[in-house]
Amino acid sequence: MKALRIRRRPVASTAGWPIELHPLLARVYAARGLVPADLARLRLTELAAPHSLGGLDRACERLAQAIDANRRICIVGDFDCDGATGTAVAVRGLRLLGARNVGYRVPHRAREGYGLSAALVESLASDPPDLIVTVDNGIASHAGVAAARERGIGVIVTDHHLPGATLPAADAIVNPNVEGDAFPSKALAGVGVVFYLLLALRAHLRERGWFAAGGKQAPLADSRDRADRTNAEPDLATLLDLVALGTVADLVPLDANNRILVAAGLKRIRAGQCCAGIAALYRAASRDRTRAVAADLGYALGPRVNAAGRLEDMSLGIECLLADDEARAGELAAQLSAINAQRQELQSAMVEQGEAMVAQFLARHRDDDLPFGIVLHEPNWHPGVVGLVASKLKERLHRPVVACAPTESDALELRGSARSIPGFHLRDALAEVDARCPGLIVRFGGHAMAAGMTLPAANLARFAAEFDAVARQRIDAQALERFAWSDGELGAGDFTPAAAQALRYAGPWGQGFAEPLFDNEFAVESWRVVGERHLKLRLRGDGHAQALDAILFDALDCMPPPGRLRALFQLDLNEWNGRESLQLLLKQIEPA
Structure with a gap:
């Protein structure tokens, strides 16, 4: 190269x-x-105001009703670090705001797929919640939202991924990237979106007199005695260490608003004001949290949390972030480190295979003949690690890379994970492939720099050709220069x-x-x-x-x-x- x-x-x-x-x-x-x-x-007082983020009013009203009536709330997260931290922020934050019946679920990759799927809703049927709140997913979950509503379960979608042509029929949708939304920071991670929902919910409850020092004591929706329902207004800044971790780990652009969130979270970590799970992850990574910087979150803590979702069950990572007992948090962090070591070995072998494929191609062709958009596949690759392979090869080849592996449940279906270079919008590119060749891709989603998809194994060669064709149309050859x-x-x-x-x-x-x-x-x-x-x-x-x-x-x-x-x-x-x-x-x- x-x-x-x-x-x-x-x-x-x-x-x-x-x-x-x-x-x-x-x-x-x-x-x-x-x-x-x-x-x-670069101060919290300079954060973009929540009121400009669409969907918050309706979402807050539904959540306030659920909290007031002690309804069961289920957070449906994602199996990456953004989804894990977002789930932990949602659970911790709602409990701080008075929710006494809140839990979470993360879909199983093989059985339920990504996000709020109809299969995941079915798995909740034996003990259904009253309200589902998605975190870092849901904007493309038309079938899952419909399945929930058929069972009488309300749904609030919080997400940051780009929506498709239509939106799911949820009770409320909070996503700064929905067309027409006026929120100034489109770069919020999923954990940032749910943090903003909590800020708005606190203000909503304050206006209703939910807190003891909340001013006017407006009656609540039900008639039960409110003596046990009042409490001091919680400090949601205690969640900023988790917000910082998820924001950095998800590789969203650190615009001014995200830098404020991350800087505040790092300040809390350095001051020893982080949750037990993050403190334990710092110890497991042999890093000094009093010297915490964003690189620690991106290269040491984030990969440990991500490893659980890639190779095992992301519930392990979420439980670490929810733990308040130091000993328990330490045990979970040690398990995450062990899984991450396995992930590193697996990733290294897969990257070597990917580089060997490229080297073999270059041995037969000129360097300039390398596809603009590269699609790689090996039948023995692990679907939970292909995103890391795509990321590593993208860095070395400086062109968009899609790495594919068989799904855990079906060798005839492939799961692909894509990473891009500046100037090539991945989700838009996949949408163009889908428009050119309907049915070629089963489903896809993501944003500019990272995306995922599922497709039949029989369609791989055609997909690779179409993806490269779109890349050649959208990328100037000079943009492929590695610099x-x-x-x-x-x-x-x-x-x-x-x-x-x-x-x-x-x-x-x-x-x-x-x-x-x-x-x-x-x-x-x-x-x-x-x-x-x-x-x-x-x-x-x-x-x-x-x-x-x-x-x-x-x-x-x-x-x-x-x-x-x-x-x-x-x-x-x-x-x-x-x-x-x-x-x-x-x-x-x-x-x-």
Whole structure:
């Protein structure tokens, strides 16, 4: 494959930034289009107001009635980290708001499929709830909603995925991506949507005099004595650690609103105000939660929670996030870590197979002949891990990838998971394939950068051809160039622990608000292999009085390194024996 090219961000003026702000951080912020006033907006008081999110009034009315009458509420979640944290937020939040009969269900991949399906509703028939609230799913659950309503079960859909041509006939739908919705942040994750529902529900209950200090004591819907129904107004900010985890793990763009939510959640984690489950996951990942950053959530905690849904039962992850007992949370976190280790082994083998397929193709064709949209399949792949395979190959090939595996219940049906590159909207592409070839795909859903689908195994070759054709129409060939953005060179005086510290706790960094990377030339003073496949180096830049420690992970293709190189790197702090020192996390090296 072609080498990753480095593109430097345009230099932006840093005039007007506060003098107490580290100048390197001002440079990075300005390059991302921020202005000084934006620093003051990274506070909870600056969150977009809930009232502009459509469907909340009806959803709050239905939930208030259910809470007031002590109806059974069932949260139907999803089997990824966004769905797990969203389920935990919904259960915890509704209990804080007075619901005394709330539980949850996560569909079984093989028996019930994704989201609120008719099969899942059928599984609830022996002890049906009065109200179902979906989290991170439901916008495409026409059959499931209809099945619930036939049984007299109310349904509130909370979701963030893009809707199809029609909406399910739910009692209420809360989704910022429904056409015409005025909510300014379309990037909310599923956990963010349900958090907003809870904020609106608290305000609704406050207006009804539900809380002891709620002002006017308006009567409730039923006539039972309200003496045992009043309580102090709960602090929903206690849920923000879970909101932050789900938002980062789902790779939604960190727009201003999501950065506020994630920053507030990280602040609570660092202050020791997180739930027992998140604290246990930090311990299981051998990470210090007092130094919590978004990367911990995306690369350490999120994968552990996700692993339960990919290989086992996501209820394990949800129970960890609902646990209040530290010992129980620790046991569950340890189980999640063990499952995640199995997932890593399985993923590694599947990625190797995928790369081998691509290598075999390139051995027979030119590099430029690689499909614009790549579809891969192996009969022994696990359907719960194909999304990770697609993600890894997308990063290495820099083009949309769909990875497919047989469903757990039927080898004649495939489950595909897709990941995309900027500028290619996956769900829209799948909708075009579906419009071109009705019946080719059984069902599909998702958003711009990630999507999923089910299709008959017999349709795979035709689907691959149609997907590539759509990709060729929608993607300019230049957009397939593999590149990474750099924030430019650093001067010798910028290589300091203080600069690394300032960058570490700024942001929060993530999807759509990339962590700062820089590129410089260095002389290699020494190098050695660690852990069989990683490079540990000592580098000296021009004008540097001292050499710098650096590490490059998964560096088999870079051994031995050139004597003088250009590196794309991140300023980092390495903690060892209680001491912090500057370290460069190398992303790529090439001869200078």
